[in-house]
Amino acid sequence: MSTHTSPIRWLRRAWPVVVLATLLALGLAAPLVSGAASLGFFLEVLIGGLMAGVLYALVALGFVLIYKASGVFNFAQGAMVLFAALATARLSEHMPLALAVALALALMIGFAWLVERLVLRPLVNQSAVSLLMATLGISFFLEGFGQAIWGNDIYSIDLGLPKEPMILGAKLFEGGILVSRDDLVAASVVGALVLVLGLFFQKTATGRALRAVADDHLAAQSIGIPLNRIWVIVWSVAGFVALVAGLVWGSKLGAQFSLSQVALKALPVAILGGLTSIPGAILGGLIIGVGEKFAEVFLGQALAHWFHLEGGGIENWFAYVLVLAFLLVRPEGLFGERHIDRV
Amino acid sequence: MLYRENGQFKTSYDADQQLLPIAQDRWFVIALAAASFVLVPLAAGDYALRALIIPFLILTIAAIGLNILVGYCGQISLGSAGFMGVGAYVAYNLTVRVPQLNFLVTLVLSGGAAAFVGMVFGLPSLRIKGLYLAVATLAAQFFLDWAFVRVPWFTADSTSGSVSTNPIVLLGWSIERPVDKYLLVLGLLCVLTLAAKNLTRSHIGRAWMATRDMDVAAEVIGVRPVVAKLSAFAVSSFYAGVAGALWGFVHLGSWEPAAFEVSMSLNLLFMIIIGGLGSMVGSYFGAAFFVILPLLLNRVPEMIGIDVSTAMKSHMEAMIFGGLIVFFLAVEPHGLARLWAIGKEKLRIWPFPH
């Protein structure tokens, strides 16, 4: 078989993706072209969307890690973020922040161990649906447990991040372009995290073992990799990611119950990227972040103008509908592995 | 000894295929129905009817619907509350704009509207499976949430976004007292349960179960996935729509879009997991469990004498739900219905062990 597909052949196979991408690009350019937004504001929303997307990707990384290594979709990731944030916030009231973070990390590792013993081991070999429901149960439990111990108020996490924004290009654009400083710091944290995770997976023995387990459980077991210990490690790493996400989001919003709702936004990000790919999660996050903000700001105004639907709230469903449309054309996500059904 | 099946020979195919082949079962169900229609209204107080029994009955209808989709057809759906909302709002609009319609007709129409919406949002199931389908149904849920809040047509242009209903009048019978509401919902539940049970025993039910067990193999032997999956979505959403209309009209009286948000979908999913996937009686058990647990949590600490704050009670409710989900999935994946079935099996051969 030839290794070069002619452009026509490729187009015939991939036309749904091309159509979807074109529609999205048109939607992106529409506010600028129609004059609904000045270039400055357009760039502002674009940058804001990219930042928001990176933050979603941070939470989505937890989903990807666990799915990659154990095939379980962890519905409880949001609850883990909440628990880690609450633990840090409350502990830091009694001790220096660094110590509080270390203790919170220890708690997340303990949690990972408990999950492996009490949930994953009894449910081994059950269907994906059962495991999904089990993580749903874990999320309810963890939310209730976290608030029962730490409380329901808004607790602040003070990371010392700068809150005032930067205004760039005030001479070029009217009012300048607003770039949020703490979002920039958060984005660099995410970048650093992805680097650290990448190094961990590629260079360390444990990382290699994790990749082996992700590839093929049985083969990994047959060469002596202890599956149970690997799962504890995976959930601990996901707990670490949840802690970072909890710190970043918690310093933005305050540690409170609604923090777990952020995971509902990160879910489509993980799926869009393809559940087994870390770069996919980042790219998916960027796409959804931008798409969401554009839909909320511009599509909302368009709807208000044409259909008298006084704007707002599109953010909640846009990411999901976008992912739905994408899954229809490419069921495995951006970088996911092709799933082949066998009878 | 109790279940003396001696002498119960069937002489026709119809008799063999009836819903309750064992005579004792038939008598039990008839007695249960008689007790529900006659004894319960006499014995139960207004509060028990209003706060426990009526929500239990309505949630059972919704749980049966979701069980058909998730338990019998194997398609995960996290958007069932959205379809309930469709039923509720369509019923509201019909009673406001076409008040002459009989309420039962309104119910059927609102169920039909929900079925249509369910089919539309079920179309992705033809391409997407499993977890990804769950995300697709979440898209339906959030979109419907938004539509109810934003599109003024749904709430008949109410400025506050909340709608309120007048008491139902059915052929001159004004349904205001809890007893009347109870009888209406009970009657509807009986009819709908019978319909669902028969659907699952028919060829379409077998198509659903084939799709759930091995969808590719089912397609190979001629079960059309379009028909199977979309019909499951349609029937499930019909039930959800009827349940939603009853929830709004009979139980709540007035509601906002927040009454049908994603937490209700998750609760319905819990109900059918704990009750038992793929089982009619499991829907009943799950709904009963869901309604009783908060009440237990409220009463038991008082009875023991421990003072628990309302916040802690909410948290414990969440913790117990979550813990029980995991427990049931690990110990008895087929839920309370399986325990019930085991019990019946034991009763059939009692006092012999096997």
Add this chain to the structure above:
Amino acid sequence: MKRNTAMWIGWTAALGCAASLAVSAGAEDAKAAKEQFFPLLVYRTGPYAPNGTPWANAKQDYLKLINARDGGVNGVKLTYEECETEYIKTDRGVECYERLKDKGPTGATLFDPQSTGITFALTERAPVDKIPLLTVGYGRAEAQDGMVFQWNFPLLGTYWTGADILVQYIAKREGGPEHLKGKKFALVYLDAPYGKEPIPLLEERSRTLGFELVKIPVTSPGIEQKAVWLQVRQQRPDYVLLWGWGVMNSTALKEAQETAFPRDHLLGIWWSGAEPDVKDVGEGAKGYTALTIQYGAGVSKVQSDILKYVHDKGQGTGPREEVGTVLYNRGLIIAMLSVEAVRRAQEHFGKGKPMTGEQVRWGLENLALDQKKLDALGFGEMLKPFATSCSNHIGASYARIQTWDGTKWVAGDLYEADQKLITPMADKTAEAYAATKNIAIRTDCKS
């Protein structure tokens, strides 16, 4: 065998629970003769808990105070029970209402749902069950018209009076109402009945005064506001009016800081101006101005009584530091109004007897608290004298401006809403409501 035993244990436990439940559901509470039952609808969990908790704590503390210090109301002890609603869950509010409305010797005294959404749902049921709804500073704005809304009491303020006062304040800042012409105000509101309530009045004022009103809804619970504030930046309004609750408030202030919207042009209704909303933001919210329904700050006589009779005896519902905060004080006022309504009803219907909902309704409708009475109750510095009547279910419509200086709220001027504008609006809306619901307008009103 293991499964069998487990099964039997499980079934026995289930049957035992069901039996005990049936018994307890059927059993009546021992009806003590002299008790007044107060149902407390609260939210201590969920995104609105930070604001709901101090309110709920204050209500309980005040009831405990009356029992401890005064021995109840003329010897009638006050009992109470809390029920969790999570603010936004109307169906839970209705469930709590149904569960608690018949408790106590004479049924529930009144309901303070702590939520406009739940108020809407209960407005239909309250007249049937004959239990008044006390909605201090929230609820339906048109309910101030007692001729239609016999059972609703939005005492001391509604969202129309609050919106009007905010407009007056802006007018004063700008040098007069004529300077409002051509200005742009943005209303950032929670997409719930609470947030939508002020819109009719603001639109009316925008028509008469000539300012432009931009409405930007925020979906509950309001933790995602980046797009909202980007839109605010695009619109460049002169002032932003914040109608938020719970986590939405602090998030709004944080996003305002992050999009560099001048906080001194950010104005909040009295539910958006309390410590949980600004504590987290601290210096970043400096200059933020909000209304407050109780005017006068800090700790006056009633708070010190509570510290003495309740907290010092270890009976405090919440933390001691909470006493004297904005929302706590407001909860105290609400509880005080409930108790005073009972007291007033007792003066008319029989001292020392528990009052029914109908009698308490009369009490609420004939409430007159002058300065002497307020001082005696310990609220002299917190409230101005007011009186309700049959047609006037609001009593008074004052509010004070307060500004956050980075560490505490600093009190400003007192304003009164323009009832000459609001009362006709409320009456008209109430009449339209009466027409749709077939409610007869009362004819027994003398005033």
